[in-house]
Amino acid sequence: MTERTLAPGPVLTRADSALRELGAALRDGGYRFTTVTPATHERVNRRPENAWANDPRGVFGWSRPFTDETLSPEIITLMDAAGIRERHRDGWRSLVRFSTYDDEVFVHSAFPTAAADAVFLGPDTYRMADAAVAHVEACRRQVRRAVDIGCGTAAGAVVVAKRLPGAEILAVDINPTALRYAQVNAALAGTGGVRVRHSNLLDDVDGDIDLMISNPPFMIDPAGRAYRHGGPNGHELPVAIIDVAARRLAPGGSLVLFAGTGVVGGEHLFRRAAAARLAGTDLSWTYREVDPDVYGEELDGPAYAHAERIAVVVLTATRAG
Structure with a gap:
């Protein structure tokens, strides 16, 4: 070694x-x-x-x-x-x-991640980072400025920064513990282009963004844990990130959003909500199911009593250049 x-x-x-x-x-x-x-x-x-x-x-x-x-x-x-x-x-x-x-x-x-300020890295982090890396490697335009929204550990920001030398990479979150770990992780990886800062979505970030990546909370979590709870239907926070992308993406810029959804009667509830939001924008988008059946234990509880399964997905939205 x-x-x-x-x-x-x-x-x-x-x-x-x-x-x-x-x-x-x-x-x-x-x-x-x-x-x-x-x-x-x-x-x-x-x-x-x-x-x-x-x-x-x-x-x-x-x-x-x-x-x-x-x-x-x-x-x-x-x-x-x-x-x-x-x-x-x-x-x-x-x-x-x-x-x-x-x-x-x-x-x-540490496990179990029961604290309100817990910072989790797990299978969804790997999936989001894989999607972000694939997008960066396929991207034909120069990315000068990127942001990892709700960065958690900043794993997404770090792996993107490694592939975009010279770019400014922002890692933003509202959780002080996440910001602390993100700073440590960026320093540990030696990715000097990563700048860690507090921001609710992009409220405290100025200017247009060439690339947004995010793995926001997307579950319906009765405990309301910040790293997990995406809203009453699970997808309110992912939809809010779509709204931010519609306002802040630079010409030719893209959003790579990893999220999850309850599936009811064969319909993805997040896809329906995302489509309604994107319909009034100039963003072209794709949506794909990454794993059709995750967190099956949640189906036993009241939060997902309406769902037949929970799937994880990647939504990519791009503004015309």
Whole structure:
């Protein structure tokens, strides 16, 4: 494994610098972890043999409790400097997870993500990032300015920045914890073009945008968790992003929106709402189903009692050049 030098980046607090160094140490040591859905995570951790972690993946991927002997002294020192090691019964527990994508390591919230300010990275992040990368690589026009709306970990912003050297990439969110992790992740990846800032959608961002990417909350979440709840029907926030794109995309600019939808009687409710919004704009658009059946456990609850399935989709909208 080739060790990567930490590139100069934004000024971080002492704790966040330690968090960045911890991510780099894990990455340089060959750490790899793909985060699964919460339902799968819970099922795997329920197995008796998984009650305690026995390696870094167990600690930082599966969020299992661990003992002092599980990790090297160097890793524990960095955890303590970052303030992310807490007591758990007769051992310890990490307050964060690290997941990998595109040869990068991203910090996000530990499992379970029950807190109101939780920052989640999982299968939908990978799907959104894949869609964003595919769009960038197929794009025939120069992208000078891009934004990841509701950036969370900034995984989307980071992978786009790696493919658009010299472009200004904004990573915006309203969650202070997300902004903190996004800053750490951008510094860890060495993507100097990524600028992290607080903004409700693009309210605090001026000017036109060449590329917008987003994986906004799209579930109907009775708990109202910010990283998950997309509105009373699940698609209100994705539709609001379409409205922003209609106002703010530059000529030739595009929106790549990863979202989900309840399907009722064979009809995608989000597609219907999106079509109504896009009908009055000058944007051409495509819509495709990425996975026809996700989060099936949600169908047991009252929020999705009306749906026959939940699908995840990618909507791409482009303004004529």
